[in-house]
Amino acid sequence: MxxxxxxxxxxxxxxxxxxxxxxxxxxxxxxxxxxxxxxxxxxxxxxxxxxxxxxxxxxxxxxxxxxxxxxxxxxxxxxxxxxxxxxxxxxxxxxxxYDFSGPPLGPFARTCVITKARDVVVVPTPGHTPGHVSVIVRIDDVRYFLAGDASYTEAALRVRVADGVTFFPRAAVRTLDRIAAYARTEPTVYLPTHDPRSVARLRAAEILVADGGSP
Ligand SMILES: [Zn+2]
The missing domain is CATH 3.60.15.10 (Ribonuclease Z/Hydroxyacylglutathione hydrolase-like)
Structure with a gap:
């Protein structure tokens, strides 16, 4: 070395x-x-x-x-x-x-509202790391869910698999359940950092069609 x-x-x-x-x-x-x-x-x-x-x-x-x-x-x-x-x-x-004293947002009990317009909101998404968060950006009617490493791909969210390096897999799966529940109520573009398709989904504003599962 x-x-x-x-x-x-x-x-x-x-x-x-x-x-x-x-x-x-x-x-x-x-x-x-x-x-x-x-x-x-x-x-x-x-x-x-x-x-x-x-x-x-x-x-x-x-x-x-x-x-x-x-x-x-x-x-x-x-x-x-x-x-x-x-x-x-x-x-x-x-x-x-982040100060998570903001109002609940669907399945997310705690939020940190970043902008006065309330169009940028941070939510806890633990699992990959205990303090992991995601950022939700609202533009017009669409919610862009900047998921970091909450999952590595959208496919992992669909099947609720804690993929990649995840130190707390059970918490990660609960987080994926919450994200899917959110996406069932709001038109959401899901953007994990390492998903090779995230850029294309962002460009096309491709809405996630979330399946069932517990909120
Ligand atoms: Zn990471």
């Missing part, structure tokens, strides 16, 4: 193999969407795994939100042992914590 590289660099390189090319870094990726990185004022994190939070170093100017329990679990030696990689974060990162 080279000096300056932690055991977790090696762990992630070997077990969660992914490589970010310079072109895939946050700045050029946002530029392709017509967004200047300096205009990003707010970052809503679903959780702190490095494939979701590793770009925070580019966003030192932004207000970063995360759940308090996720923050607690990710920090210090305990966080390192749980596989969180924190050295890409801006020095002195002091996130804001």
């Amino acid at each position: 080279r000096p300056g590289r932690s055991i977790h660099d090696v762990y992630y390189r070997r077990s969660v193999a992914f490589a970010i090319t310079p072109d895939e870094e946050l700045r050029p990726a946002l530029a392709r969407l017509g967004v200047r990185i300096q205009d990003v004022r707010t970052v809503l994190l679903t959780h702190l795994h490095t494939d979701h939070a590793g770009g925070l170093g580019h966003l030192a100017h932004s207000a970063v939100w995360v759940s308090a329990s996720e923050w607690r679990l990710a920090r210090g030696w305990g966080g390192a042992l749980r596989g969180y990689v924190t050295h890409h974060w801006p020095e002195g990162l002091a996130p804001r914590f």
Whole structure:
């Protein structure tokens, strides 16, 4: 191991193999969407795994939100042992914590309302990690459900399988039940981060047809 590289660099390189090319870094990726990185004022994190939070170093100017329990679990030696990689974060990162005192939203008993227009709402979706959250964005009549790693694919939601790296599978399945129940009452586009079809579903505003199951 080279000096300056932690055991977790090696762990992630070997077990969660992914490589970010310079072109895939946050700045050029946002530029392709017509967004200047300096205009990003707010970052809503679903959780702190490095494939979701590793770009925070580019966003030192932004207000970063995360759940308090996720923050607690990710920090210090305990966080390192749980596989969180924190050295890409801006020095002195002091996130804001979601305050889940908002009104219930369908099957979600607790919510954190982010915008005055109430069109961006964060809901707890534990399972993949205990403090995992999802972000629901309302545009016109459609709800875009930014699911992070609540499941890795829409298919896993349909069959209620806790897929991928999930530390609390029972909680993850209860979360999927809740998401499906929500999608039965609102026109919802389901967008897990790692689903290869998420971009196409977003572009087409493809509504999830959720099946039965307990709410
Ligand atoms: Zn994750």
